[in-house]
Amino acid sequence: MSESYNHAAIEKKWRKIWEEKPVNPKDAGKEKYYCLDMFPYPSGNGLHVGHWRGYVISDVWSRYQLMQGKYVIHPMGWDAFGLPAENYAITHGIHPAVSTADNVKNIKKQIQDIASIYDWDMEVNTTDPAFYKWTQWIFVQMFKKGLAYEKEMPINWCPSCKTGLANEEVVNGKCERCGADVTKKNLRQWMLKITAYADRLLDDLDKLEWPEKVKKMQTEWIGRSYGAEVEFPIDGREDKITVYTTRPDTLFGATFMVLAPEHALAAELATEETKAAVEKYISDAANKSNVDRMQDKEKTGVFTGSYAINPMNGKKIPIWLSDYVLADYGTGAIMCVPAHDDRDFEFAKKFDIPIVQVIAKDGKEIEDMQEAYTEASGTMINSGEWNGMESAVLKKEAPHIVEEKGFGRAKKNFKLRDWVFSRQRYWGEPIPIVHCPACGAVPVPEEELPLTLPEVESYQPTGTGESPLAAIDSWVNCKCPKCGGAAKRETNTMPQWAGSSWYFLRYVDNKNNDALVDKEKAHKFLPVDMYIGGVEHAVLHLLYSRFYTKFLYDIGAVDFEEPFTRLFNQGMITGKNGIKMSKSKGNVVSPDDLVADYGCDSLRLYELFVGPPELDSEWDDRGIDGCLRFLSRFWNLFTEQYEKDAPETKELIYERNKLIYDITTRLQSFSLNTVISGFMEHNNTLIALAKKGGVDRKTLSAFVQLLAPFTPHLAEELWEKMGNSETVFSSGWPAYDEALLVTDEVEVAVQINGKVKAVVRLAKDVDQAAAVAAGKEALGDKLSGNIVKEIYVPGKIINIVVKP
RNA sequence: GCCCGUGUGGCGGAAUUGGCAGACGCGCGGGACUUAAAAUCCCGUGAUGGCGACAUCGUACCGGUUCGACCCCGGUCACGGGCACCA
Numbered sequence A: 001m002s003e004s005y006n007h008a009a010i011e012k013k014w015r016k017i018w019e020e021k022p023v024n025p026k027d028a029g030k031e032k033y034y035c036l037d038m039f040p041y042p043s044g045n046g047l048h049v050g051h052w053r054g055y056v057i058s059d060v061w062s063r064y065q066l067m068q069g070k071y072v073i074h075p076m077g078w079d080a081f082g083l084p085a086e087n088y089a090i091t092h093g094i095h096p097a098v099s100t101a102d103n104v105k106n107i108k109k110q111i112q113d114i115a116s117i118y119d120w121d122m123e124v125n126t127t128d129p130a131f132y133k134w135t136q137w138i139f140v141q142m143f144k145k146g147l148a149y150e151k152e153m154p155i156n157w158c159p160s161c162k163t164g165l166a167n168e169e170v171v172n173g174k175c176e177r178c179g180a181d182v183t184k185k186n187l188r189q190w191m192l193k194i195t196a197y198a199d200r201l202l203d204d205l206d207k208l209e210w211p212e213k214v215k216k217m218q219t220e221w222i223g224r225s226y227g228a229e230v231e232f233p234i235d236g237r238e239d240k241i242t243v244y245t246t247r248p249d250t251l252f253g254a255t256f257m258v259l260a261p262e263h264a265l266a267a268e269l270a271t272e273e274t275k276a277a278v279e280k281y282i283s284d285a286a287n288k289s290n291v292d293r294m295q296d297k298e299k300t301g302v303f304t305g306s307y308a309i310n311p312m313n314g315k316k317i318p319i320w321l322s323d324y325v326l327a328d329y330g331t332g333a334i335m336c337v338p339a340h341d342d343r344d345f346e347f348a349k350k351f352d353i354p355i356v357q358v359i360a361k362d363g364k365e366i367e368d369m370q371e372a373y374t375e376a377s378g379t380m381i382n383s384g385e386w387n388g389m390e391s392a393v394l395k396k397e398a399p400h401i402v403e404e405k406g407f408g409r410a411k412k413n414f415k416l417r418d419w420v421f422s423r424q425r426y427w428g429e430p431i432p433i434v435h436c437p438a439c440g441a442v443p444v445p446e447e448e449l450p451l452t453l454p455e456v457e458s459y460q461p462t463g464t465g466e467s468p469l470a471a472i473d474s475w476v477n478c479k480c481p482k483c484g485g486a487a488k489r490e491t492n493t494m495p496q497w498a499g500s501s502w503y504f505l506r507y508v509d510n511k512n513n514d515a516l517v518d519k520e521k522a523h524k525f526l527p528v529d530m531y532i533g534g535v536e537h538a539v540l541h542l543l544y545s546r547f548y549t550k551f552l553y554d555i556g557a558v559d560f561e562e563p564f565t566r567l568f569n570q571g572m573i574t575g576k577n578g579i580k581m582s583k584s585k586g587n588v589v590s591p592d593d594l595v596a597d598y599g600c601d602s603l604r605l606y607e608l609f610v611g612p613p614e615l616d617s618e619w620d621d622r623g624i625d626g627c628l629r630f631l632s633r634f635w636n637l638f639t640e641q642y643e644k645d646a647p648e649t650k651e652l653i654y655e656r657n658k659l660i661y662d663i664t665t666r667l668q669s670f671s672l673n674t675v676i677s678g679f680m681e682h683n684n685t686l687i688a689l690a691k692k693g694g695v696d697r698k699t700l701s702a703f704v705q706l707l708a709p710f711t712p713h714l715a716e717e718l719w720e721k722m723g724n725s726e727t728v729f730s731s732g733w734p735a736y737d738e739a740l741l742v743t744d745e746v747e748v749a750v751q752i753n754g755k756v757k758a759v760v761r762l763a764k765d766v767d768q769a770a771a772v773a774a775g776k777e778a779l780g781d782k783l784s785g786n787i788v789k790e791i792y793v794p795g796k797i798i799n800i801v802v803k804p
Numbered sequence B: 001g002c003c004c005g006u007g008u009g010g011c012g013g014a015a016u017u018g019g020c021a022g023a024c025g026c027g028c029g030g031g032a033c034u035u036a037a038a039a040u041c042c043c044g045u046g047a048u049g050g051c052g053a054c055a056u057c058g059u060a061c062c063g064g065u066u067c068g069a070c071c072c073c074g075g076u077c078a079c080g081g082g083c084a085c086c087a
Helices: A007-020 A049-067 A083-092 A096-112 A129-144 A194-207 A212-222 A248-253 A275-287 A290-295 A342-351 A391-405 A503-509 A519-525 A540-554 A591-598 A600-609 A621-644 A650-668 A672-692 A697-707 A712-721 A768-782
Strands: A032-037 A071-073 A148-158 A163-165 A183-192 A225-233 A240-245 A256-259 A302-309 A316-321 A333-336 A408-413 A433-436 A440-443 A477-479 A486-489 A530-534 A567-570 A745-752 A755-763 A786-793 A797-803
Touching: A007 A600, A007 A712, A032 A049, A032 A503, A032 A519, A049 A071, A049 A530, A049 A567, A049 A591, A049 A600, A083 A096, A129 A148, A129 A440, A129 A503, A129 A540, A194 A212, A194 A540, A212 A540, A212 A567, A225 A248, A225 A302, A225 A391, A240 A248, A240 A256, A240 A333, A248 A391, A275 A302, A275 A316, A333 A342, A391 A408, A503 A519, A503 A540, A591 A600, A591 A621, A600 A621, A600 A672, A600 A712, A621 A672, A621 A697, A621 A712, A650 A672, A650 A697, A672 A697, A697 A712, A745 A768, A755 A768, A768 A786, A768 A797
Parallel strands: A032 A071, A032 A530, A256 A316, A530 A567, A745 A797
Antiparallel strands: A148 A163, A148 A183, A225 A240, A225 A408, A256 A333, A302 A316, A433 A440, A433 A486, A477 A486, A745 A755, A786 A797
16 A cells, blocks of 8 residues: 655655746747736735635646747736725834835735745835835826826815725725715815826727627726707806717707806805805805715706806796716806706706707607606707708718807716825825925926935824925935925825835836846736736726836837736635625634645645636635545545556547546636546546546546646655656647547437436437437337427437327 | 626535536535544435335526527516716
8 A cells, every 4th residue: 555645745855846946947949928917015813724726726727828838927016005004003103114025914914825926036025215216107108298287176085094085995985995984175185187088998908818708897987978068148147168978969958057166166156145155055065075975966056147048049047056067077067957867857857947858759759758768869859950850860960960050069078087196194105296496396307306205203194185204304304306406305205006006017027226127028928917906996996007018118118908818807716605805704714824734735725626716706615525535535646546557448548538628628717626526526536436446547647637737746646756867847738539428429418398308328420310219218108299300409408308 | 877797515615618406525414444532435315105126306486599508689586796976
């Protein structure tokens, strides 16, 4: 009896060997494959089994590419700026750099337990000045191109974190980080003009092999629409109000206008009688937090007392203010067509404003309208010169008509807003800008980068909205790089997204001090072929990274426009009953003990076996027993049968081909859970064949190779036992012969009226008549009544349709 | 409210996309080995009825198409995710 499967000894042995002789040597001669994980934030809580899953998936995929003869770029790094470290510093007085370094050390050890083929020479850390030098450099380039600009704006303000938040950090009106209700505050902010890239970000989605779901989410986020800008003269005044509309075809139905309370003309349009009410409405809206404003489903509004002129028909229409009009979308003012827009309809009903239908529904005017008719299909009515036209056609032509008439133009709009890029925090990249009274905002000269983050006495937010950096006079006061006069440094820092928007470029040239990445290397190793991570980054991180990459392409820093060719989103691992794993819920499962008890290989298998990789899965520790049992059984099978060296039989050849086919096709379609069940099933079959007559070496060898990406230690050990001196990862991927997958005989189910009553074995090319005859024979006296139809689907089913 | 997923045994999940529902694993029951236990191995395991070979029902619910539906179509419900007045 040979020795049984000892995972601890085997894993220890191979870790050491791989350390000395990596299985993925840097080999410029091979075709490259860049398989990237979304890099983690080094949290103090360490990794749980959910984090593991993504890394196992990416490692299996990487090793599969490796076995296909590619040089695999598979790096790992740390997204280490961010609020938790800063909050920890506030409560414990420990510098974020110190606690972060500790966390990195712990998590790195945990990640190394996975036995991934990460190339640690490529490691990056966003908080390393040598790294953020380039994060700052990119910002300076954007500034020079006019894509980074300052703007005083009402930003979301978290009174608890005492910091400004981007729209995307506000979840249901609450701070994404701490859950406090978000209010508003006017602050000077640095903005990035991502909207300048809106069209390209949208159009280039077509080029990507990404999940449709993610593409759709990005499409909606960017939110492009086509319509027209139309100018409405104000009765009794010289100036005009410009609106944006996607439905210029309904212009004759515009019976009122609404301005956002923040609109520049809002207060001015008030008359003596309405002044008090208008001013109150404006100030209420300004003080209302986003939460309140969103929760008020019921429309509110106030009449300004002024009128505009509908430029199509010359009619006087009232101008109202209401907060359902957004100040920062379109022009902050809308024309209202209550007959054909739900919101306008609701508003008109509530404030008793006339409703004029301009598109016929089913060819006629609706009597006693109860809801808006929002379809753009029907004939125009009540629309003067447009009467009789089809609204769908007019919708496209109207922008050009108003342009000819001189009061409008075709226009497209986006929901996407510019990106609020500054944070009033300490633990982030300092924004490399100097404010000079004479020269304005001046970038720190590139040769002075990185502008390092200074030591600070207190990490406490200032509470005034300024960063803690503002309290360091010696740092703030400086000379203007342009004129040499006294100037002050920018004290805002960058958001956590800054580093993560481009880190994937740096791995392939992480020590370069002269460029963010050498152009040759970028051309050779980039872009990323496969990007693996959680779906929670479907919009922001992926959109920002695409924006950065396009910008870097435009300035000639890289020669590709899209960073991630293919994307895979893995599902979350949850605790019992689908509850998200978290420290506070006490349901976190650490991989550390499982690795010690079951071995890395078994845990890797179970991470995949637990469920389809793209869906959420509930973790149940007990399931891992099955994976360890499978490996032990295969180990025993191998050690017994390899010595025996049974002769190859027809049955074994078929089984080997089927095994390679099953594993390969399932792996290629990313059905990793069924890859594992496939291994188990084939192992059971081989055990049965071993009892019958033995299993040949060629089949065992293929099994070991197929297993290698999943259980690298065990595979290497068995591969070595077979007398191989080179690693299994340089042995290639086994091939199957399609022709050998076809058997001479097939099992076919025999049905009566679609219900299975018997099973027959048939020669694979038997004809319909013979098949049906065999089926009837198998049915025997179960068959009764009048046969009305006989169906034979070759190799699948015989169905006899009878009537009693 | 709108958009996108998902719904299958006690549990996690399979089903080559319209062709034998429940693969594989967990758990559970029985047996072998053992002084005993663990480990291991063998058998069983959707529900109901029957000693039984077998019969009927069964993929969230209601209906439809089809020789045949977890799969396609129409409607309903539940859960999860995204967006949330974008003119």
